[in-house]
Amino acid sequence: MTIPKYDYDVAISFGYKDEPFANKLHSLLEGRLKLFLYSKEQEKLAGTDGEAKFNEVFGKTAKLVVILYREAWGHTPFTRFEETAIRNRAYSEGYDFAVFIPMDDSEKQKVPAWVPKNRLYIGLERWGIEAACAVIEARFSELGGEIHEESVAEMAAKVAEAIGYEERRQKHLNSHEGVQAQRLSFDEVREKLIEGVATIQKTLPAINLHEKHNGESGGAIIFLSDPTGMSVNWRPEYANVMRDSKLKATFWKGHPPYPGVTHWEKPVEGASITFAPDLTEDGRPAWKQTNKVGDVLLSPNGVADVILKWFLAKCQKG
Known part of the structure; x- marks a missing residue:
């Protein structure tokens, strides 16, 4: 044999x-x-x-x-x-x-x-x-x-690699260059969300979903599916550090708060999901989501996918 x-x-x-x-x-x-x-x-x-x-x-x-x-x-x-x-x-x-x-x-x-x-x-x-x-x-x-x-040398090399990654990660999270790279990543999230909305409009016209955004880099994007809506926003507080900054998707009853929009009835804020800026081992900006499985790093495409599915599930439940 x-x-x-x-x-x-x-x-x-x-x-x-x-x-x-x-x-x-x-x-x-x-x-x-x-x-x-x-x-x-x-x-x-x-x-x-x-x-x-x-x-x-x-x-x-x-x-x-x-x-x-x-x-x-x-x-x-x-x-x-x-x-x-x-x-x-x-x-x-x-x-x-x-x-x-x-x-x-x-x-x-x-x-x-x-x-x-x-x-x-x-x-x-x-x-x-x-x-x-x-x-x-x-x-x-x-x-x-x-x-x-693993031998001692192999384990030491592995630890050195982990330390090197953490140093790169901290530099990304605490530098002007890192903030700019993460901002571009958020712009990719917005682009993917807009593409996703276009797909939903074709396959699920009944919920009358549409989006609006002002085109500003890092600006919010709003989904509207009367009488509900969702806002997606990420804006770091500082130009050179992303400590405690979160990309946040929030479900609303009514039109979400948005510059220039007059609310006849105050919108009611509902559930939300958040993603923290982070960095992959190979140096790409990513977004960390914490769930039951643990921490998961997502690409812009992955973030958009999670948000859109979450929004559709919320719409289904009413």
């Missing part, structure tokens, strides 16, 4: 929204396991056939595959390749090589419909990311893998 040769201990499959979580998972497991994460392998993958490489990794050369699952998984170009490779592999091997982590506890479907009903998954809301890492390591060991124990 030929013993399979694996290039990676664990390969992580995820959609764009879960890239920050995937990176955090990678950081916690790195050093003990040899990992494949697309965002960490881009230089190696440049110029290669992406579909062939993803089929190879998820279908053959990773001993264990971890899927960060949402209903959108399998419907984007890369996750579609990965889903095909995983299903083809499961046909001949079964599902022991796959671990599913549902990323949205509100979704009814925790794993893909084609996964056998008796397959267990890791519940993040209950256990958290550290427990998820422990389950991944245990599953890898059950498959006959050997976890590498």
Whole structure:
């Protein structure tokens, strides 16, 4: 019997929204396991056939595959390749090589419909990311893998990297340059929100949703869906520090407060969600949301996605 040769201990499959979580998972497991994460392998993958490489990794050369699952998984170009490779592999091997982590506890479907009903998954809301890492390591060991124990030098290098990242992060949060970069990131959030509103207008005209903003960099954007509305705003108090500044999306009954708008009836402020300015490990401005799973760093596209879904859910509930 030929013993399979694996290039990676664990390969992580995820959609764009879960890239920050995937990176955090990678950081916690790195050093003990040899990992494949697309965002960490881009230089190696440049110029290669992406579909062939993803089929190879998820279908053959990773001993264990971890899927960060949402209903959108399998419907984007890369996750579609990965889903095909995983299903083809499961046909001949079964599902022991796959671990599913549902990323949205509100979704009814925790794993893909084609996964056998008796397959267990890791519940993040209950256990958290550290427990998820422990389950991944245990599953890898059950498959006959050997976890590498970090040497003092490896651990020191890892600590040095973490310290370096925190220094870069603090410089970003406490500098004029950082504020300007974060302001541009908020402008991207606004652009994505405007695009999202246009999509909703086409697919859900019944709620009569429209938006307005003054075009000013860093200015607020307002959603209106009579008799409700929502305001989204981020304006740091200082030009060179973002301490305690929050990007805030607020649900209102009535027209949200807005310059030049006369209110015949005072709007009633409802629930809100907030995002704190932050920085990814690779130096991109991001927005941190704290939820039941923990802290998650989101791109402008990710922030807009969370806000629009939250707004639609609020409209549905009335």
